[in-house]
Amino acid sequence: MIRVMVCGxxxxxxxxxxxxxHKDQQLSIVGAVDINSDFADVGDIIGAGKTxxxxxxxxxxxxxxxxxxxxxxxxxxxxxxxxxRIASKHGVCPVVGTTGLTDEDLNExxxxxxxxxVNAIISPNFSIGAILMMKLAQEAAKYLPHVEIIxxxxxxxxxxxxxxxxxxxxxxxxxRGEMRQGHPxxxxxxxxxxxxxxxxxxxxxxxxxxxxxxxxxxxxxxxxTLTIRHxxxxxxxxxxxxxxxxxxxxxxDGLIVGLEHIMG
Numbered sequence: 432m433i434r435v436m437v438c439g440x441x442x443x444x445x446x447x448x449x450x451x452x453h454k455d456q457q458l459s460i461v462g463a464v465d466i467n468s469d470f471a472d473v474g475d476i477i478g479a480g481k482t483x484x485x486x487x488x489x490x491x492x493x494x495x496x497x498x499x500x501x502x503x504x505x506x507x508x509x510x511x512x513x514x515x516r517i518a519s520k521h522g523v524c525p526v527v528g529t530t531g532l533t534d535e536d537l538n539e540x541x542x543x544x545x546x547x548x549v550n551a552i553i554s555p556n557f558s559i560g561a562i563l564m565m566k567l568a569q570e571a572a573k574y575l576p577h578v579e580i581i582x583x584x585x586x587x588x589x590x591x592x593x594x595x596x597x598x599x600x601x602x603x604x605x606x607r608g609e610m611r612q613g614h615p616x617x618x619x620x621x622x623x624x625x626x627x628x629x630x631x632x633x634x635x636x637x638x639x640x641x642x643x644x645x646x647x648x649x650x651x652x653x654x655x656t657l658t659i660r661h662x663x664x665x666x667x668x669x670x671x672x673x674x675x676x677x678x679x680x681x682x683x684d685g686l687i688v689g690l691e692h693i694m695g
Contacts, residue, residue, distance in 0.1 A: 435677055436462035436499035436523075438514050440476065440486045444505035444528065444666055450477045451670035452503075458677055462497035464490050466510075490514055494521045501677050504529055508590060512536055515551070519543040524680045526673065527553040530594030537688065544685045552680045554690040555594025557672030561646070562691045564661040565595070568648040569602040575650035575657060576607040579626070583637040583645040591636040592627055595646055598689065603648075604630035644668075 435452050439445040440463035452458045453473070463473050463486040474482040487493040494502075494517070502518040504511055508531030515525045525540075532540075532553065544551055556562065572578060582596040609630040619625050626635040644663040649656060663669065672690050679693045687693060 432459040433457060433677060433681065434459055434461045434498065434500045436460070436464065436493060436497060436502050438464050438490065438502060438504040438510075439506035440473070441465040441467055442505060444669070446476060447666045447670055448503050448505060448673055449473055450479075451667075451674055452677065453477060453479055453482070455674050458674065460484055461499050462487070462493045464488065464493045490517050491521070494518065494523055499523055501526055501680055503527075503673060503677065508532070512539070515540055516543065519547040519549045519551070522547060522549060524549045525551045525553075526676045526680050527551065528555075528557055528669065528673065530555050531590040532594075537686065541686045550680050550683045550685060550687070552676045552683065552687045552690075552693065554672070554676070554688070555598045556644070557669040557676065557690055558644070558661070558663050559672055559690075559694070560668065561595055561644075561661045561663070562672075562689075562694065564646065564648065564659055565599045565602055566691065567659050568599055569606055571648075571650055571657060571659065572603040572606045575652045576610060577612055577651045578603060579612075579633040579635065579649050581635045581637065581647045581649065583639070583642045585642050585644075586638045586640050588638060591638070592634045593636065593644070593646070595644070596634050596636070597629065599646070599648060600629040600632045600634060603632060 435458050437448050452460050468486045468488040470485050473484040474480045502523045503526045505528045511529040518525050580596050582593045626633040647660045649658050
């Protein structure tokens with residue numbers, strides 16, 4: 432059994448992770464932490480009866496007491512780096528779905544993995560379908576280089592554009608390179624109306640109640656368009672990827688960015 436702890440246990444994603452890990456026969460929940468903890472039993476949170484595992488409010492203390500091998504983090508951008516530092520210092524391998532990490536953050540995580548002899552898996556999206564969407568978009572860009580991305584999330588999401596949209600744009604840019612799209616004398620009458628720009632690819636973010644996580648990659652060609660869309664209807668869609676990462680992180684080499692690298 433792989434010993435797993437969860438950061439952000441009271442959050443929507445944290446609860447789903449607790450349920451998924453609890454159900455898996457190869458994983459064991461040994462610890463959980465949340466800054467708003469009232470020291471509830473994990474079983475009470477997920478409706479599974481008493482487990483004997485209490486949600487703590489201090490990460491270092493929980494790690495010392497429960498000796499996890501893997502830490503799953505779906506918290507906030509301002510908290511995740513400190514959580515990774517603490518986990519790696521204690522020899523715990525991070526699996527991170529929190530988005531908003533910068534290139535500088537990733538470089539620091541690589542160094543932490545090397546210094547502390549741990550591995551880490553970070554992915555902007557743990558949905559298998561979303562990974563396939565990104566792979567298909569990268570392939571399509573070889574033939575239809577004009578493309579825009581629209582991502583739609585719930586109105587409580589903090590970062591924009593989403594990590595998935597940024598990753599998709601990066602993968603497309605790797606294939607087609609940087610290029611100018613649209614009319615060369617295009618004018619924005621309202622600043623930002625054309626969205627963000629990554630290597631000439633326009634990214635648009637929608638934040639509304641009712642959404643979970645959705646993305647359209649729209650390609651345009653002569654007399655035709657191609658749309659590749661993925662919808663996460665519920666947060667359960669991310670759990671097979673999270674469970675896979677928990678099982679793989681102990682055997683990968685250093686930092687892995689993107690779930691696609693461990694899908695076999």
